[in-house]
Amino acid sequence: MVVIGIILLLAGLLVAALPGIQGQISRSKTKAFLAEIANGLSKYELEHGIYPQNPPSGGDRDTAGVDGSVVLYKHLSGDFNEDGEIDFDENETVYVPRLDFDSNRESSNPRSDFVNGDYRLIDPFGQEVRYLAEPPNLEELGRERSTINPTYDLWSIVDTDPGTEDDPAVQARHITNWQAQ
DSSP, rough: OOHHHHHHHHHHHHHHHHHHHHHHHHHHHHHHHHHHHHHHHHHHHHHSSOOOOOOSSSSSSSHHHHHHHHHHHHHHHHHTTSSSSSOOHHHHHHHSTTTTHHHHOOOOOSEEETTTTTEEEOOOTBBBEEEOOOOOTTTTGOOOOOOOOOOOSEEEOTTTTTTTTHHHHHHHEESSSOOOO
């Protein structure tokens, strides 16, 4: 009876620790995924001389970042015509392998998905990856820069709710390509 009690106690401790362990695993996967995207963006910039730019958005920073997920998918996956497959016949360059929807269709950990009528990059938490890049000469045009980095901002809101971007406590939990201020 004592042995069974000890086993049950240890099993209970293990079950209680699983959500935290799973969260740390997902955070690590997200960091690796964002690093892979950043590497693909560097390759893209070397070839084109500029990072993929977000279309002008009238929304807030988070909405523009979600729209940037579509930009990332299109420019890094090799699926520029957005049909879910790599455009080999049109000689599109794949900067990050396995981003196209077709490669992710049956995956247990998809990197892209078809959301709200667009193909988007998805992090291990199931949230859209956020991306924001603006022209380098924005200040010369008299507009204020909304990116934190001079080149581009890339971030994941991990397991937080979309739309809580202004809360500093929530922002501290995000995985970003910039240092918190």
